[in-house]
Amino acid sequence: MDQSENQTSNPRIRAGARTITDIIETRLDRRGFLGGLAATGGLFATGCTTTSSVVSTELEDAPSGFSFQEIMRGVDETHHVPDGYTSDLLIRWGDPLFNDSPAFDPYNQSEAAQLKQFGYNNDYLGFVSLGETAEGQPHGLLCVNHEYVSTPLMQPDVAADYPNSMTEARCLTEMAAHGGSVVEIVQTETGWAPVVGSKYNRRITAHRTPMELTGPAAGAKRLQTKEDPSGRLVAGTMNNCAGGITPWGTWLMAEENFNGNFLGELPADHPEAENHERYGVPGGWYQWGRHIDRYDVSKEPNEPNRFGWVVEVDPMDPRSTPKKRTALGRFKHEGAESVIAPDGRVVLYMGDDQRFDYVYKFVTAGRYTPDAPTANRDLLDEGTLYVARFYEDGGLEWIPLVFGEGLLTPENGFNSQADVLIETRRAADLMSATPMDRPEDVEPDPRTGKVWVMLTNNHRRTEDEVDAANPRANNRFGHVIEITEPEGDFTATQSRWEILVRCGDPDVAEIGATWNPLTSDQGWFGSPDNCALDPQGRLWIATDGNEGTGAADGVWAMDTSGDRRGTGRAFFRAPIGAEVCGPRFTDDGRTLFVAVQHPGDGDGASFEAPTTRWPDFDDALPPRPSVLALRRLDGGPVGS
Ligand code: FEO
Numbered sequence: 001m002d003q004s005e006n007q008t009s010n011p012r013i014r015a016g017a018r019t020i021t022d023i024i025e026t027r028l029d030r031r032g033f034l035g036g037l038a039a040t041g042g043l044f045a046t047g048c049t050t051t052s053s054v055v056s057t058e059l060e061d062a063p064s065g066f067s068f069q070e071i072m073r074g075v076d077e078t079h080h081v082p083d084g085y086t087s088d089l090l091i092r093w094g095d096p097l098f099n100d101s102p103a104f105d106p107y108n109q110s111e112a113a114q115l116k117q118f119g120y121n122n123d124y125l126g127f128v129s130l131g132e133t134a135e136g137q138p139h140g141l142l143c144v145n146h147e148y149v150s151t152p153l154m155q156p157d158v159a160a161d162y163p164n165s166m167t168e169a170r171c172l173t174e175m176a177a178h179g180g181s182v183v184e185i186v187q188t189e190t191g192w193a194p195v196v197g198s199k200y201n202r203r204i205t206a207h208r209t210p211m212e213l214t215g216p217a218a219g220a221k222r223l224q225t226k227e228d229p230s231g232r233l234v235a236g237t238m239n240n241c242a243g244g245i246t247p248w249g250t251w252l253m254a255e256e257n258f259n260g261n262f263l264g265e266l267p268a269d270h271p272e273a274e275n276h277e278r279y280g281v282p283g284g285w286y287q288w289g290r291h292i293d294r295y296d297v298s299k300e301p302n303e304p305n306r307f308g309w310v311v312e313v314d315p316m317d318p319r320s321t322p323k324k325r326t327a328l329g330r331f332k333h334e335g336a337e338s339v340i341a342p343d344g345r346v347v348l349y350m351g352d353d354q355r356f357d358y359v360y361k362f363v364t365a366g367r368y369t370p371d372a373p374t375a376n377r378d379l380l381d382e383g384t385l386y387v388a389r390f391y392e393d394g395g396l397e398w399i400p401l402v403f404g405e406g407l408l409t410p411e412n413g414f415n416s417q418a419d420v421l422i423e424t425r426r427a428a429d430l431m432s433a434t435p436m437d438r439p440e441d442v443e444p445d446p447r448t449g450k451v452w453v454m455l456t457n458n459h460r461r462t463e464d465e466v467d468a469a470n471p472r473a474n475n476r477f478g479h480v481i482e483i484t485e486p487e488g489d490f491t492a493t494q495s496r497w498e499i500l501v502r503c504g505d506p507d508v509a510e511i512g513a514t515w516n517p518l519t520s521d522q523g524w525f526g527s528p529d530n531c532a533l534d535p536q537g538r539l540w541i542a543t544d545g546n547e548g549t550g551a552a553d554g555v556w557a558m559d560t561s562g563d564r565r566g567t568g569r570a571f572f573r574a575p576i577g578a579e580v581c582g583p584r585f586t587d588d589g590r591t592l593f594v595a596v597q598h599p600g601d602g603d604g605a606s607f608e609a610p611t612t613r614w615p616d617f618d619d620a621l622p623p624r625p626s627v628l629a630l631r632r633l634d635g636g637p638v639g640s
């Protein structure tokens, strides 16, 4: 279907020729809308607030939290924003960060150049405001994760002799493109721009940035290697996906698909073999292990145990040593957004992005001390890691993963809390956590006590494996869960949950989507991945995999209350091949930063033949992952 022909907003509602009752009745006929709801626990479990008995034409005028004009569904070579908005091309892969950074030259890439340039595949975006410059211009630090590299898109002439084409020099360039960047940015009259040479600017990379392992697992024998007999020092971080900014202004980088960076084989009876199997190590996605022993598990079996953590970075001090906080567990971390509980403890919410893996939260033992950043410096080293068990009746239990409790005992191979943390997944398996449909970003809202969970998809779930919290077999388009922590107490161990929306095309009955019927033709989407709350507490969702619906990935605003609860509204569309990461608002809500990741990707796409050359559209340049700053032309709050 050529969806680029669709209207900007829902013509059925806009034309006024059909009432909302007509629309619902049509959809009832076409896809058994209410029947689908009843099968999964009724309206409560879907987040839909309308029924045929209460629907009236007044709902057509039901207020939305948003007032921008939707963009059209579709897919093409560039990005799109609504009328009345503009986008600043803030920074691209290869752009300079330092005064001595070499100019971007994609045909002559090197580790040395990449270490001084913005990295590849921007993912998480954090923003730490620095107030205003002496000239009165807003400025701050953008903290950017560089999740991974798309080897054939990034480097020329890779395919012909792969993997032999991946020389050590090329592998080192890839490692330098991983990790993260801190870059000072400033808003001038013409838009947001990087401050090249700022004293804050920093590159953090997979191979060259020394890091400290801290917390209960630090120093454990299973973290010791030939290069690091202490088990406390790691060179680098990699596959940093969604993350967080703590209340004390540090940046959390979540290590996600670290397994992909390892090669080699372990004998089946090796003590780490079962552990590595549970994490998919070695993934063999990169050739680093051909050249450097630590990325070959047969030569350094403990090295993978030193990845899969949450890394804390002080963006204000480019000389500071990042800390891998082992108390937060080891898995394919996605997101680490935090909130201060009423008693002052800090709670972090995290997903483990794998089919049938889990949702976690961590509650610090200590309390947050405002206005004393150093007092909070090591707050993340002590506390309790919980995993979520979702019940059919809408109850949710947070199960503590503590050595000696339940099945986490020597009889089951756990001899310390370090073991529990290094093998967090197996610990959660034993404690009967609920296997989810790929948990990605998880965002708490301190205003409401709500927690939004993005479940991106899971085409491997069978009918026999369906449960209330993961209600669809072959779930190709994901869903969004709303957790309610009782009375805003984020430390609670008994909570409630319901599904806000099951994603996908509401007009295709077999998909079983459950959007609010007021959702327009542009407003639905598939594969929710990253999310953000704006300063008004409104939810925004970015997708990774919406192309499965025939349209590009993008950002949608989402009503979560009132008669439009469960209604999406299309705000931003990425160029072909890209997913959208970030998103991140400035504190005043007047800028929305979005990270456009892997533009130009696609089946068979390469450096020589990408699906787009966004954002430069220069035949001499490959596509470049980039960060955009989206603003209203009149300077008002985004989305209002
Ligand atoms: Fe890196 Fe789960 O997305």
Ligand code: CA
Pocket: 241, 242, 334, 440, 441, 529, 530, 544
């Ligand atoms: Ca993600």
Ligand code: CA
Pocket: 529, 544, 579
């Ligand atoms: Ca993703």
